[in-house]
Amino acid sequence: MPSYSRVTLVLLALGFAALALFPLVGETFYIRFFTKIMIYALFAMSLDLLVGYAGLVSLGHAAFFGVATYTVAGFIDKLGIADGFLILPAALAVAAICAAVIGWISIRTTGVYFIMITLALAQMLYYFFNDQLYWGGTDGMNISAKPLLALGGFTLVDLSNRVQFYYTALACLVTAFVMLSVLLRSPFGHALVGIRANEGRMRSLGYDVQRYKLVAFVVAGALAGLAGFLESSRATFATPAYLGWHESGHALMIVILGGMGTLYGPILGAFVLLLMEDYFATLTERWLLIEGLFVMAVALLMPEGLAGLPRRIAALRRRAPENGDG
Amino acid sequence: MADAMLETIGLSRRFGGLAAVQDVSLAIERGVVHAIVGPNGAGKTTLINLLSGDLKPSAGMVRYKGRDITAWPAHKVAHLGIGRSYQKTNIFRDHSAFENCRLAAQARLPGAFDMLRPARSRADVLSRARQALEQCGLADRAQRRAVDMSYGEQRQLELAMLLASEPELLLLDEPLAGMGPEESARVIDLLKRLAATHTLVMIEHDMDAVFAVAERITVMVNGSVLASDTPAAIRANKAVQEAYLGEAVS
Ligand SMILES: Nc1ncnc2c1ncn2[C@@H]1O[C@H](COP(=O)(O)OP(=O)(O)OP(=O)(O)O)[C@@H](O)[C@H]1O
Numbered sequence: 336m337p338s339y340s341r342v343t344l345v346l347l348a349l350g351f352a353a354l355a356l357f358p359l360v361g362e363t364f365y366i367r368f369f370t371k372i373m374i375y376a377l378f379a380m381s382l383d384l385l386v387g388y389a390g391l392v393s394l395g396h397a398a399f400f401g402v403a404t405y406t407v408a409g410f411i412d413k414l415g416i417a418d419g420f421l422i423l424p425a426a427l428a429v430a431a432i433c434a435a436v437i438g439w440i441s442i443r444t445t446g447v448y449f450i451m452i453t454l455a456l457a458q459m460l461y462y463f464f465n466d467q468l469y470w471g472g473t474d475g476m477n478i479s480a481k482p483l484l485a486l487g488g489f490t491l492v493d494l495s496n497r498v499q500f501y502y503t504a505l506a507c508l509v510t511a512f513v514m515l516s517v518l519l520r521s522p523f524g525h526a527l528v529g530i531r532a533n534e535g536r537m538r539s540l541g542y543d544v545q546r547y548k549l550v551a552f553v554v555a556g557a558l559a560g561l562a563g564f565l566e567s568s569r570a571t572f573a574t575p576a577y578l579g580w581h582e583s584g585h586a587l588m589i590v591i592l593g594g595m596g597t598l599y600g601p602i603l604g605a606f607v608l609l610l611m612e613d614y615f616a617t618l619t620e621r622w623l624l625i626e627g628l629f630v631m632a633v634a635l636l637m638p639e640g641l642a643g644l645p646r647r648i649a650a651l652r653r654r655a656p657e658n659g660d661g
Numbered sequence: 662m663a664d665a666m667l668e669t670i671g672l673s674r675r676f677g678g679l680a681a682v683q684d685v686s687l688a689i690e691r692g693v694v695h696a697i698v699g700p701n702g703a704g705k706t707t708l709i710n711l712l713s714g715d716l717k718p719s720a721g722m723v724r725y726k727g728r729d730i731t732a733w734p735a736h737k738v739a740h741l742g743i744g745r746s747y748q749k750t751n752i753f754r755d756h757s758a759f760e761n762c763r764l765a766a767q768a769r770l771p772g773a774f775d776m777l778r779p780a781r782s783r784a785d786v787l788s789r790a791r792q793a794l795e796q797c798g799l800a801d802r803a804q805r806r807a808v809d810m811s812y813g814e815q816r817q818l819e820l821a822m823l824l825a826s827e828p829e830l831l832l833l834d835e836p837l838a839g840m841g842p843e844e845s846a847r848v849i850d851l852l853k854r855l856a857a858t859h860t861l862v863m864i865e866h867d868m869d870a871v872f873a874v875a876e877r878i879t880v881m882v883n884g885s886v887l888a889s890d891t892p893a894a895i896r897a898n899k900a901v902q903e904a905y906l907g908e909a910v911s
């Protein structure tokens with residue numbers, strides 16, 4: 336139910352503006368790196384819809400991200416079709432269909448069972464791609480071209496141009512953010528939050544709880560598919576690792592670190608976590624340990640995650656004039 | 662029996678070896694206030710759970726307006742216009758009182774699945790929620806977080822949510838429990854007003870309240886119906902006096 340405070344809104348606008356201006360000043364390496372971060376932010380944001388709003392802690396979200404990467408690979412290198420306006424909807428559809436099937440099965444359970452069954456079903460998809468030589472097995476597939484986004488011979492967006500790709504990723508991130516904000520402000524979004532708070536009462540009020548959960552699962556899966564489309568276009572490969580529980584867990588860490596139930600928290604989380612990973616990976620081989628400790632510390636000390644900071648600042652500001660007056 | 666709105670036929674529910682509700686056949690007539698009384702553990706709440714679809718019976722049938730709804734899930738039952746309140750307060754603790762009622766008001770209206778328009782822009786939903794709070798005397802508590810309200814207020818909110826969803830048939834599980842005398846009197850007043858336009862099934866331990874509003878009384882003991890009759894007949898019933906009323910009514 337996003338009703339952002341004014342401080343948060345200002346910070347958000349500043350943040351997006353900074354991202355929009357960054358390519359004018361940023362080094363090539365960081366333009367590339369930020370592109371990747373925004374893709375993972377989008378992926379984590381889609382997971383936040385489930386974890387932070389619907390109360391569905393999925394540990395299999397990477398499956399939808401991953402099947403989209405293989406859809407891109409399949410179109411370009413198996414079918415020889417590079418038309419992005421065909422590949423993009425196909426990738427979203429494949430991700431959404433997988434989410435519908437996995438969601439339909441998993442929403443019958445709750446709590447720990449839900450976590451386990453999403454994990455198990457996603458791992459099945461992981462092993463499907465891992466074991467099939469047709470899809471490159473463990474090595475995955477190199478994708479020989481980037482999807483073409485052209486209309487009538489005129490290239491709208493050139494994904495092999497790093498700046499254009501950067502803005503494409505940013506546009507997708509902002510669009511997803513706005514879309515999800517609208518969704519969460521709607522009766523549907525309020526119902527999701529109600530279901531997380533008190534499922535039984537929602538049911539007895541007349542809400543078809545399972546249907547709400549399934550739709551949320553499919554929307555989140557499709558957005559993860561969008562992130563997968565971008566990632567495979569960026570990295571020009573598809574690998575089983577994209578579907579694995581590591582990737583799902585990583586996204587969950589981003590959500591928790593950034594602050595769940597906020598949408599913008601996962602953006603913050605993605606920037607902090609990926610920049611940190613990059614920094615520590617050059618320093619020490621034990622960066623996974625450092626990362627784990629850091630995320631745990633944040634989760635324990637700031638249950639609202641990094642996104643809780645603006646609210647704390649807002650609270651301080653509110654208190655300040657009171658003190659001044661008397 | 663011709664104008665029975667809600668009917669149960671041989672309704673039973675077992676929990677393991679315990680028969681919480683046993684072979685209950687009841688007819689709730691349209692427009693009537695029907696009280697269900699009985700000692701603790703008699704199976705009253707379980708019976709309501711069976712009527713609302715929160716629980717499925719082990720045997721027997723529930724019929725609403727002639728339709729077999731025994732296997733219907735709770736949310737579909739709600740859409741028929743059967744609403745319920747809970748004995749154990751069941752609200753959205755972190756939502757404001759108003760938001761609690763708004764969610765309730767939104768539930769049965771077309772557009773509950775709307776993903777585009779802001780939820781708080783629905784004038785019909787907002788006015789229903791506001792009205793429900795007023796009816797229950799909570800208008801000045803609208804913005805208070807449910808968890809910060811007094812116990813009595815939470816009980817009234819429980820009722821306000823039910824009213825906001827505008828059911829035809831109200832299943833009330835101890836609506837007066839935990840309320841002070843003033844709150845209690847106000848709710849009894851409200852129930853009397855609702856009785857003019859609604860059908861009420863009401864579990865209640867407060868026998869004065871029961872005799873003040875009920876037109877039919879069903880006495881349950883150990884999962885079974887001991888008697889089901891008019892208040893005067895129930896008062897005069899020997900078996901009921903022995904089993905239950907003797908202690909409750911001086
Ligand atoms: N979910 C359940 N699982 C097992 N036993 C249950 C369950 N619900 C109720 N019971 C048992 O069924 C019997 C009837 O319980 P119920 O809550 O219907 O009684 P009641 O008439 O509402 O009592 P009270 O006046 O105390 O509210 C009790 O013995 C209770 O322990």
Ligand SMILES: [Mg+2]
Nearest residue numbers: 705706707748
């Ligand atoms: Mg009870």
